[in-house]
Amino acid sequence: MCEDANAIPPTGGFKEVGEATNRNIQQNPYGPNPADFLSNVSNFELIESTLREGEQFANAFFTTEKKIEIAKALDDFGVDYIELTSPVASEQSRKDCEAICKLGLKAKILTHIRCHMDDARVAVETGVDGVDVVIGTSQFLRQYSHGKDMNYIAQSAVEVIEFVKSKGIEIRFSSEDSFRSDIVDLLNIYRTVDKIGVNRVGIADTVGCANPRQVYDLVRTLKSVVSCDIECHFHNDTGCAIANAYTALEGGAKLIDVSVLGIGERNGITPLGGLMARMIAADRDYVLSKYKLHKLRDLENLVAEAVQVNIPFNNPITGFCAFTHKAGIHAKAILANPSTYEILNPSDFGLTRYIHFANRLTGWNAIKSRVDQLNLHLTDDQCKEVTTKIKKLGDVRALNIDDVDSIIKNFHQDVSSPVIMPSGGTKFEDFDFLDGDLSNKRQHI
């Protein structure tokens, strides 16, 4: 059970479909909601954390060279910020941070530290454009992680923030496990740090379990308390990280933490590619103006190889079947207009759509289209007849494109130039394919 989802097309028969000329979506029901006057759906920024959160992924070990390669690729893609592991995590982490700061990338470079002066003093010397500070504010983390109370947290935050600001670089203050923190404590500390001038405050669903309406409520409330930007960080333990990010933007958050393929602690955070899928459906022009989407696939492959995972078969956009249409009624409509069953345009990502017609769920429209592609001529009734034959074989076993082409070509030969066969002579039948040597058979056609 091993599959390189990037290299191979799906099994079975597929056919590329050209762009329909009439691909005009008159309205976009998935766009920004006009009622959300604070929405940043058309004005969001990305904090790319493959080199911080992603380094916390179980399989991740990035050499300096690999970090630089990934940072350059992220910059080329167009991310707004690149977040790096704390320079106090290890000596090499500090050196790598310095090295990436010296690359002269367009993206701003951040490092992510605990809310502590020991960390801050090291961070500001690395050359970063900004520092992301985090501290656990939930009862759980206060009790079992750092053991500090909210007063201590506030004091540390003020000290660290003023120090980082004095160095003239950006500062973000984030709570950790925000959704299990006391709402009053949380708003209190956010207002405190906003008043002393942080660039951003962060909300973090550290355990990965917030749900969208909860996110919307918290962001909207926070938006009424602070004047700085709001950043959000969502883990994906219960599969809501993309939806939560989108809903946070609707509520007025401006920045979303992402990583390539979502790699991070446990099963990770909001994935860059998945969020791109979500956002391009909402505001295609904005997304295309900022990000080089056709580089997404290479970027994902780069990181997947570095951490030794496969691209998930069902990955948004780049999963091997993301643009594959199979059922008969789907194929029929896609052939008429791709927008019927596609909200994303594969060509925006440098990808292609497929119609899977070699299976028992196929329909005669898909087969007729294949007949045309083969430059053969059959009437609609004949297409329906040959479709029945294909479905019959598809009931018996998995088909590939050669099976279908052979059935079509044989059928075409039979109907266009009937051969008078001697009584008892063999005739090419569908089920000959089952055990026969297909390649020899094809030569006869």
Place this chain on the structure above:
Amino acid sequence: MCEDANAIPPTGGFKEVGEATNRNIQQNPYGPNPADFLSNVSNFELIESTLREGEQFANAFFTTEKKIEIAKALDDFGVDYIELTSPVASEQSRKDCEAICKLGLKAKILTHIRCHMDDARVAVETGVDGVDVVIGTSQFLRQYSHGKDMNYIAQSAVEVIEFVKSKGIEIRFSSEDSFRSDIVDLLNIYRTVDKIGVNRVGIADTVGCANPRQVYDLVRTLKSVVSCDIECHFHNDTGCAIANAYTALEGGAKLIDVSVLGIGERNGITPLGGLMARMIAADRDYVLSKYKLHKLRDLENLVAEAVQVNIPFNNPITGFCAFTHKAGIHAKAILANPSTYEILNPSDFGLTRYIHFANRLTGWNAIKSRVDQLNLHLTDDQCKEVTTKIKKLGDVRALNIDDVDSIIKNFHQDVSSPVIMPSGGTKFEDFDFLDGDLSNKRQHI
């Protein structure tokens, strides 16, 4: 780049962590929202569609035997309904449908057909408990798929529904591409079919792009129009299928369509496992009372093998790293109380959590815990010292558990029984591991 995510543990050193006895979550901020008086978060049902939607997955070809094996496994897991491919899709599809109906499963068996009497007449003869009828209602599908207007749709719907009801079996009417359909047309036809007594109406995000707040609004509105149950079907093109399902339940939907691993058209629909993760975080008692979660992994493996895909590395619950904790501050807190960084309890799924301590992000609490596991005795200061050594090697290359154990054991030997070494004598140093023969070195310890 090939990995069997089911069989192997993550690379690097990990350690199982016992259940904390104080795992008490005093409050559940992820539970049902008391303000949602129509919410079915604690009262939902599953329509499992691996054998219908899942058959539309590019790689799917299920033999009769495999269909029966999957149906039995789904039934054992506890799903409420099992949905099967239309009996008119092919001759074998009809026979398979009949065979599964005869199994005498606890789950109700459904088949999924177009809104047409030709299909309905065949469906009611298969022995199913219910029929799921679908028709495209969006402008796109009306124009490019079936070419019918809303009056025609309503007439067909009434005819099919009354026919199916006359046979004494359940009937669901669903629109297709509901979120791009005219809201007035949509509510109109739902009210019509509700009045003539359908069991359920269905909302389908066929192109996979609805967002949660949009879902909530539509479900709430529909809830005010019909008295029957509401079923929802979400594709995952933009990664929101789990969140949309949850939000639909909050808005008053009762049934969610799922498939194992989410397999279906394109990149699929709401996955069974991911939805279980989402729902157990909201109402653990309800989920555990209905579904055998410890069978999830086997069920996913069964289907993954049948359609020849790997379990995605980042799959909720069963992804190889879903319960792996790596960063130092995470590990420290997890050791004190797993609820700090886990909203899901791996033992609910028959799984285990891991602390990844063999890497440069490790912390001394994790190492101290490993020291205890090895039955060695080091002070806290000594643990910090050996942690520094481990992080130093972790800066140079990826580590595995043997590396860390060797460093610890060597360090322990040095500090507990100092050996007087001749001047110039070699001493076991961290970096000896880099090129040396590790297995020989370990024997000396």
